[in-house]
Amino acid sequence: MTKKKSLLVLMVGLLSATVLFVQSACAAQDDEKLAKLLADYLLKGRAVVANNQSIINTSGKADKGFTAAAYEAQLAGDFKKMTGLDIRNLDTSDHNSNLLLKLHNSAKEVVTEAQPQINQPGIAFKGFSPAIYGKRTGDKFFKKTGISIKQTSLKYRNPANKPDKFETATLKKFESGWVRGKSYSETTGSGGKKSFRYMVPVYITQMCLTCHGAPVGDNDITGRKKEGYKEGDVRGAISIVIPAK
Ligand code: HEC
Structure with a gap:
């Protein structure tokens, strides 16, 4: 290959890599x-x-x-x-x-x-x-x-709301020094199993306390055990999984 030709190949390569990168960045933004x-x-x-x-x-x-x-x-x-x-x-x-x-x-x-x-x-x-x-x-x-929309929590009551590995790690982030209300997102997996994951924290307010508040272990009106949360605590998150198109 001549110098000129290999330069051209390099430039085309770089250009298509850039296009791919911009495309995937746009998809993530959407x-x-x-x-x-x-x-x-x-x-x-x-x-x-x-x-x-x-x-x-x-x-x-x-x-x-x-x-x-x-x-x-x-x-x-x-x-x-x-x-x-x-x-x-x-x-x-x-x-x-x-x-x-x-x-x-x-x-x-x-x-x-x-x-x-x-x-x-x-x-x-x-x-x-x-x-x-x-x-x-x-x-x-x-x-x-x-598209999956799930409510999840580290202290889940319903086994169907149990966090997976990604959700557990993100819930832990939300519980330690995270900007209040800020979401977290990431594209995970590869090939056909790629998906966009998004989570936003859900907080305990006054009206949640009758069921999720103190004292820990007492029954709430639904007959379930209270978790002992205080106002402002992270109760869990809304978790969304969008499979790649
Ligand atoms: C009347 C009692 C009651 C009140 C009030 C209540 N919850 Fe719950 N919450 C429950 C029960 C019962 C479940 C389990 C539901 C199920 O079995 O799917 C639950 C489940 C959840 C879950 C899903 C995770 C899990 O534990 O399975 C989240 C998140 C949640 N509650 C957040 C809140 C927030 C935030 C508030 C206040 C705005 C609130 N709840 C108020 C009774 C209550």
Whole structure:
């Protein structure tokens, strides 16, 4: 090969490496945007279900009026403030909005299917908690899209929420000197098994303490053992896995 030719080969090589690098960096950026949107949605949805706990858990009244339409109406305003998106009028030609709508539809299906549970008369605690809402919504969304949304914790109650190796390491990061509310993301695996992983911490607020607070080991109203968390503690995380396209 002449000097000129080998220089050319080198330049073409460098150029295609750069293109590949930029391509994968852009893909990661797109995934990050999508993951944040999905996590924001689940956090808002959890908050709506949390805000309705006292209505859901009254024993006297049968019809609580907490339907999918009521859930949507309560979510829409805050979600728009948070993301600028109108959940009732999404542009589904946009890839991310299309997936967001699938998540929203999954959540509405979960609320609709829970109506007998929510409206059951004569008992107080119904068990339709933010965690159960989140678990069911994540399961439905995974079936529709192959994207996993999981609530996880180092002190998990539900074995289905058990953290894997990546989640355990990230939860430990969140628990020691992490910037409050900051997410962590990474592209893991290689070849056909590549995926984009995103986690955002979930914190204990005043209203979580009745079940997750002190004293450790006492039963909460659901009959489960309290973990002894204090306000502001990291309770766990929302974990999202987007498989490479
Ligand atoms: C009424 C009691 C109750 C309240 C209040 C409550 N939780 Fe929970 N939480 C539970 C139960 C029960 C589970 C296990 C659900 C299951 O079996 O899937 C759970 C599970 C979780 C999980 C999933 C990890 C795991 O342990 O399996 C997270 C994260 C979580 N709660 C966060 C919170 C946060 C944050 C708050 C306050 C905003 C809160 N919870 C308020 C009862 C409660």
